[in-house]
Amino acid sequence: xxGATPVTTLTVVLTHVDAATAGEQLRLLxxxxxxxxxxxxxxxxxxxxxxxxxxxxxxxxxxxxxxxPRSFQSYHLTFAAVWDHWVRDDPSIDAVYVIEYDHLVLxxxxxxxxxxIAAQTGAGLLGKEASLRTxxxxxxxxxxxxxxxxxxxxxxxxxxxxPTLIYGTLGDGMWLSRAALADYVTVENHxxxxxxxxxxxxxxxxGHRIVNLAEHSNLYDHVRWDPAYAPAEVRALxxxxxTFAHPVKDLDVWREVAxxxxxxxxxxxxxxxxx
Amino acid sequence: MQRDEVKRKxxxxxxxxxxxxxxxxxxxxxxxxxxPIIWKGDVKLxxxxxxxxxxxxxxxxxxxxxxxxVAACPARRP
Numbered sequence: 001x002x003g004a005t006p007v008t009t010l011t012v013v014l015t016h017v018d019a020a021t022a023g024e025q026l027r028l029l030x031x032x033x034x035x036x037x038x039x040x041x042x043x044x045x046x047x048x049x050x051x052x053x054x055x056x057x058x059x060x061x062x063x064x065x066x067x068x069p070r071s072f073q074s075y076h077l078t079f080a081a082v083w084d085h086w087v088r089d090d091p092s093i094d095a096v097y098v099i100e101y102d103h104l105v106l107x108x109x110x111x112x113x114x115x116x117i118a119a120q121t122g123a124g125l126l127g128k129e130a131s132l133r134t135x136x137x138x139x140x141x142x143x144x145x146x147x148x149x150x151x152x153x154x155x156x157x158x159x160x161x162x163p164t165l166i167y168g169t170l171g172d173g174m175w176l177s178r179a180a181l182a183d184y185v186t187v188e189n190h191x192x193x194x195x196x197x198x199x200x201x202x203x204x205x206x207g208h209r210i211v212n213l214a215e216h217s218n219l220y221d222h223v224r225w226d227p228a229y230a231p232a233e234v235r236a237l238x239x240x241x242x243t244f245a246h247p248v249k250d251l252d253v254w255r256e257v258a259x260x261x262x263x264x265x266x267x268x269x270x271x272x273x274x275x
Numbered sequence: 276m277q278r279d280e281v282k283r284k285x286x287x288x289x290x291x292x293x294x295x296x297x298x299x300x301x302x303x304x305x306x307x308x309x310x311p312i313i314w315k316g317d318v319k320l321x322x323x324x325x326x327x328x329x330x331x332x333x334x335x336x337x338x339x340x341x342x343x344x345v346a347a348c349p350a351r352r353p
Contacts, residue, residue, distance in 0.1 A: 129344045136329040136343050214345035216353060221346070 007094040007115035009175075010037050012082050015101035016044030016065070019051035021251065025101060026054055028258040033108040037093075039086055041078050058085045070140075073171070075195045083185045087178065096181050100172040102247040103223070106238050106257060110219075113243060114175050117216050124180035124208020127169030128220045130200050131212045134166045140197045141166050149191035150198075157187055158205035167200035167210050172246055173223050174199060180208040219243045231256075290322035297323065300339040302350035 013029070015022045026038055039056035042049040049059045058081040064074045078098070087093050097114060099105075107113075118126055133141040144150050145166060155163045176184070183206040190198070200210050213220045222229070222237055223246045229237070231253040237245050238257055248254065294308030297320070309322035327347070333339040342348035 129346065131343065131345075133343070135331065136327065137323055138327060138343065212345055214353075215351070218353070 007111070007118070008037070008092045009095045009097050009111040009115060010039060010082070010086055010093045011097045011099065011111065012078075013038060013040050013099055013101060013103075014078065015040060015042055017048070017101055019048045019053070022048070022101065023053050024251070025254060028254050029105055031258040032105050032261045033110065035108065036111050039082070041081055043078070056086065058082070071194065072192050073195050074190065074193065075171075075199055076190050079181060080185050083181060087181060094178050095175060096178070097175045098173070100246065102228070102249055103172050104234065104245045104248040104254060104257060105243070106234075106245060107241070107243045108261060110243050113217070113219060117211070117213065117219075118175065118177065121211045121216060122209050123175070123211035124177050124206075125169070125200055125203045126175035126211050126213050127200060128173055128223050129212055129214055130169035130174075130210050131167065132165060132210075133168040133197070134164070138168055140168060140194050144193060144197060147191070147193070150193055153189070153191045154201070154205050157202070159207045160205055163205060165201070165204065166197060167204050168197050169200045169210075169212075170223065170225065171196045171199075172225075173220065173244070176203070177208065180206070183208070222246070286321065287325075290325075294322045297328070297340050299328075299342045299348055299350075300333070301341055302348045304342075304349065306340060306342060306347075 011029070013026060015025070022040060022042065026040060029038055039058070040052065040054055041058050041060045042052060043060045043062055043065045046059065049057065060078050060081050062074065062077040064072050067073065082096055087096060095115065095118065097111065114126060117123070134145070151164060180203050184199075184202060187202065187206070204210050222242050223244050226247065228247045228249045229245050231250050234245050234248055234253045235256065238260070290308055290310060294310050296305040297307050297309055298304060299306050306328050307323050307326035309320040312319050312321065327343040328340045329343050330338055330340050342351070345351045
């Protein structure tokens with residue numbers, strides 16, 4: 001829409017690493033995307049959080065984050081912290097982009113690209129392979145498809161005709177609209193569940209559209225669960241104009257990318273708005 | 276854990292030899308190989324756990340399968 005207000009995205013980095021590494025990674029991201037706003041949610045040691053030399057930081061003391069991998073990790077406390085610390089009182093923030101500490105941004109215009117897809121699709125949540133998982137052999141769907149607590153919870157909160165539908169997405173790189181986040185944090189008494197299932201499922205049932213980025217772009221072609229990208233692979237992706245790479249553990253290649261940061265090119269949203 | 280790993284490898288080997296290909300109904304690519312059995316009232320597809328697939332009934336007695344992930348399905352990639 002001509003003259004539309006640009007989307008301001010708050011990029012939230014979820015980390016547990018030591019203060020020096022976390023601080024450097026945030027500074028490097030700021031160098032790669034100098035026009036963007038960043039904040040940190042630290043779920044590791046309190047001492048590392050206290051030592052982290054950043055203004056925009058919040059400590060998330062969530063025991064589910066310390067459980068067995070891929071068990072019951074949740075985002076409730078993280079989302080509440082993001083809302084309370086930065087979003088609720090700042091109406092200029094239209095969206096929240098939640099990335100893990102090893103999610104490397106390669107282009108400075110990433111937020112505009114995500115925002116353009118969201119505007120085009122009306123998304124409440126954008127994610128890597130964010131999609132319906134009912135009727136699939138997805139491991140976590142099998143775990144929770146008949147979970148009494150989850151199903152009762154969804155029946156209580158859902159605005160949809162079918163309150164039993166289950167969605168899933170990769171946890172790294174979820175983009176939520178302000179409205180979706182606002183609705184999420186008003187929900188109480190979340191049942192034990194796995195975040196990659198629970199977040200898109202709840203957001204769907206609260207009335208928001210779940211959009212699979214893979215259906216609309218190649219932005220997440222190099223965002224995966226594992227294995228980690230080797231430095232040579234990251235250099236090649238960066239040179240080829242890729243927008244993201246995850247997971248990237250090697251801090252030296254982060255430094256290389258920041259040293260050769262590209263602001264990116266302008267993109268147009270589906271409604272013709274030039275960002 | 277070691278015994279589980281041995282069992283897993285044996286199962287994979289059996290499926291590799293005796294499994295039948297299951298194709299995506301959209302792109303026609305083979306997604307997994309599996310051995311169908313009826314076990315305790317359920318239909319099990321031994322080997323299907325190696326891929327991420329969705330299922331539907333195409334007719335009263337025929338199940339069809341698709342890739343769940345767009346990135347895995349050539350016919351659905353943008």
